[in-house]
Amino acid sequence: MNRLDAMNLFVRVAELGSFSAAACQLGVARSVVTRQIAALEEHLGIKLMVRSTRSLSLTSAGSAYLEKCRVILELVEEAEAGVMEERLTPSGQLRISLPLSFGLRRLVPLLLEFSQTYPEISLAMDFSDRQQNLIEEGIDLSIRITGQLDPGEIVRKLGSGRLLIVAAPGYLAQHGRPQHPSELTGHACLGYSPQANNRPWTFQVDGHMESFYLSFRLQANNGDALAEAAAQGFGITVLPDFIAADYLAAGKLETVLEDFEPPALGIYAVLPSNRYMPHRVRVLIEFLSSRLAAAQSALQ
Template sequence: MDRLDAMKLFVRVAELGSFSAVAQQLGVARSVVTRQIAGLEAHLGVKLMARSTRRLALTSGGTAYLEKCRVILNLVEAAESGVAEDRLTPRGNIRISLPLSYGMKRLAPILLDFSQRYPDVALDMDFSDRRVNLIEEGIDLSIRITRRLESGDVARRIGSGRMLVVASPDYLARHGRPENPAELAHHVCLGYTNAGSSQLWQFMVDGQLESFHVHTRLNANNGDVLTEATAQGLGISCQPDFIADTFLASGRVEEILADFPMPSLGIYAMLPSNRHVPLRVRVLMDTLAERLAA
């Protein structure tokens, strides 16, 4: 293993805090990783990591070495990318995490077109609504739909979406049409569990954001299932436009409370860090932003 490969391995182990996790990502035995780190320590004459039964911890020497490794590796990556960019041919692997419904409905066609346009880029697409840890899972790019980012997130906004409150004509005929958000307390609602509290819905009322508690009889972590349940008259739900549009067009659901908009959704391209972003990833983000804007 050459010096740069050893640095890359050390940085990965330091970030994940586990020999086993790195070995699993690389598809090698744990002993291979531990032996290579031990060889690096022997070469440097410094103990980089303190091993325990639960987690690795960097020594003071390891912490200092980690920062230097990151600087060096970023410079190397930037230099190599600069040469590659002179050829203007994105190439290499991109592992991308995508939300399930939005990924299938809106992003998959763009990604397939991208793959045809850039045959030297290998895409590994993971469709899931769970919040992934980009560093621990080796993700190069994650598309996340959220109303707010967390502190420390490295992200670029590439689109936006609307939240709509919908109900079936049958439900409204049986239970009446709520005229303001407060009336939802007297209706049966359906909750999306991945959005935090499924029983707390927010609306703009007279220019101010207000929260309303609702009673949910059915909860799920998938918006397509909840919208189908809404279409079948099981209750009222709030859904993003990319899920609700098809049901609205067919007349299976109707939008209600349109005079009280819910906070919009941001669609973000999330990066594992603010280090140099490879050309292939930047080109993909630009493609997604351009197509979603259109």
């Protein structure tokens, strides 16, 4: 038994929560995975996992061993990559989490280009707007668009995006065009679901940020839904530029309150830890940063 291979397999099974899933991901028979884990447990003289026909869970010893395995495997990869990566083509598996709207609109074309450029990297794209535990879910990199990062997050900034206040021409013709954010209280507003009614919209007013507490006629947890509702005349909403662009170009939405633009959104690559960054992850971050910067310059 190669202990490093067995440890890597144990980490994969623990993260996927399934012998079958690990076997499928590695392209081997389930019996191979079972034998390797059994051999590792025999070598250690302790149970690492409790298995049933429907579930798999780690023992307390297994949980402690998992964390140590992750550290050891990261150190091994760091030691090898440090002397090899300069002469090696980036390779290996890379799982990336992407926000739904921005991922489909802006990142998929870039990631397909990246996959063509680096064919030895096996890229898996996971689209989700929920905030994920990267370590527990086995994600190498998450792309997040936000105006506020959580404390302690390990990030690399890739770029930025604008937030635009928009409404349909028909809505504005019927209800009037607000001239100041304070006038939004007299309008139907469409908000993002996590922003409950006690969460404000923020605008630049006289050189400083000012918050306005508004009631929402309609809420959704996806910007495309808010864009479509606004385009159908339901009210005024705030959209990132990458969602609003097509609606603005088609004349279905117009910008309002242009002199009071909300603070910009940051586009970040979020990492699972501040330890060693694999070469393939570093290459992807540099690739996306370069492409997004070029796209942003083209829009200016």
